[in-house]
Amino acid sequence: PILRRKLHKIYMCLSFSFIMLYTVQQIVNVYQVRTDVDKVMDSMFLLLTFCDSIFKQLAFLMNPHKIEEMLVIMKGPHFNQGREEHRPLLLKTVFQAQLLLKIFNKLCLLTCLLWVLFPIISHFKEETIEFTIWLPFDANENPQFYVAIVYVWLQTSWLGYNNSTMDIFIMYLFAQTKTQLTILRMDLENLVSRCKTEAAVSSSTFTDLLNKHFRGIIHHYNEIIKFSTMTDGIFNVPILFQFLISGWIICTTAYRTVNMSPASGEFSSMILYMICILSELFLFCFYGNEVAYESEILMESAYCMDWTEMPVKYRRFLIIFMERIKNPIKPKAGKIVPLSINTFVQVVKSSYTFFTFLNKAPA
Template sequence: MDELLAYKSLAPHVWILRASGIFRLNQESPKHHIFFHTIYLRWLIGFFSVYTIQQILKIYYSRDDVNKVMETMFLFLTNTDCIYKAVVFQSKPERIEELLNTLKGPIFNKGLPEHRPLLVDTIRHAMLYFRIFNHMSLFTCFLWVVHPTLMHIQGKPIQSTVWLPFDANQDPQYYIAIVYVWIQTSWLAHANTAMDVFITFLLEQCRTQVSILRIDLENVVQKSKEEMADTSSSYSEILEKRFRKMIIHHKEIVNSADKIQDIFGGAVFYQFIIGGWILCCSAYRMVSTNPASVEFVSMVMYIICILMQIFLYCFFGNELFYESIKLTESAYDVDWLEIPMKLRLHLLIFMERIKRPICPTAGSIIPLSNSTFVSIVRSSYSFYAFLKNSDH
């Protein structure tokens, strides 16, 4: 099965998610490993939840000051998004394993030379996107530590973005607080980027499989003739067998896309809903900072990360949709005259099956498309303009 190339695109992300305390070990692991890893998963959710509660308390105690509320609100919303996705991973591990088993299966790993470049490209892009996204997020968290530390060294008072039971402007309390915040934000950023890239590249793997199916469909006549020359089977038998395999392949792709939407659709929907508010709150805080400061750079980096997070879902969902539309074009490119009359019915049945394109959505409501990304950005600007106008 050509080294399970379909699964290799997500294998590193699975390892990262398990190491980060997001996704449980598979049931084939030793029982004592599963036991301790489960404790680790539950502890981590509690660790994140405590930090989120501290943010809620900070917002509550600062509710009369809009600027202080905005300093915490965008981080609070991001944390809730991360926790939501983590809960999905921990509450539906069997269904996620089903998807991973599909990627390991023979239908997605046919081992043909013409399929390999597409699968290898997907593997390379999956790691590239994760590294870029992850490094940007961790660098942003680092800048959030640098800015208050410089102010503290200069003797200037700082405002913590979370509620703390002590004065963070005193030593050594400050360094305890800043290390705690840095660990929380960096761990959340690392886990969040891994979850986002994992989900989006499940969609991208579906798109890759549609591209592979297009190649098989366009070359079905030629490949059948080549196989007939090398075997004793008849041309009609070979052609019929290949049509049946393509129908099964397409069914598996559609089922995988449906499972992805069913498992992660709610989390993606929540992310889209709060995405506009996060961008709005971030922009509101950014315009009140000095453009030459570390804080301003950190906010710019954070906004880019949030835009990238939303864009990944919209872009790869959009690519899957349009690649599935092209599948119909590939069916029309088949050499009909070389197909026996009794087998043309198989092609007609297949064309009926692919007539409806794969359209991934968030929560079965919002389509994952480039137009959705533009709409979210526009909405966030509208929220921001409303907040700015309400200040005057």
């Protein structure tokens, strides 16, 4: 395990350095072409994506123990109670995450492949290719061109794979929170009926079972709050950064494609890239919205249970618990921007506003 940890640290350092190198090359290129708006826009849309990926990687690199603790919670007894009625919900969450990961990974890799495929075709036609990074040699000469194109393909593919994997991991944390809230609601609604059923086939009394299962519900809710708080604490700043730059990324991508022919391969690759960015943003907002919704209707589940059949003592406990859940869990980016569908719409609207302004500005 010690050797494995050391090798993993070396791998993380090399991976981070690899992306940092490309980012520096992009910054140098932006400085060199700073007087040409079109060339700056060509460079900025991918530079911002690299900066976003670096921000997320820093969150993972700086909080390994907290992330490991969250994984322990997900594997723990409160999140995995072994009940048959919970199993479909948990399996559905895992299936959705795996499916989204495969689709998102492949979509990003396909986009990166198209980015290098069309420059190769143009090179065969002896057209001049302008790379959006600084290179210490003339990239339009052979064999330097193929060295540059392979390097760009490796860097962008590595970025796309890493970024999509990190996004789906963070999304899965939100999805897991939502699923656990759904399970909690189910347990709360069925608390009395479950205790009656178990009391009929066991030596335990209804009151003892009620005490046991009600305590379990409270502990489960506390674990959900802890899990959600840790997710928010680790990733709220990277998600905020994602929101801040997504508008500019969408804007610069639209600006870059506005003069392209819809029938061109380059246009198709940019549309795929736009889909990736919008999907990335939408997933955060969608699952954040799902968590908030499940948390808000948790109070309704308390009213739906057969509380009239509970002893007075446990009715008081229920009232205290209901006070506890009055404040719903609302994931926020940077503790400011709520992750909701409305926020997604606002970001897209802002992107269009930026694009309109930029498109009308004199070159």
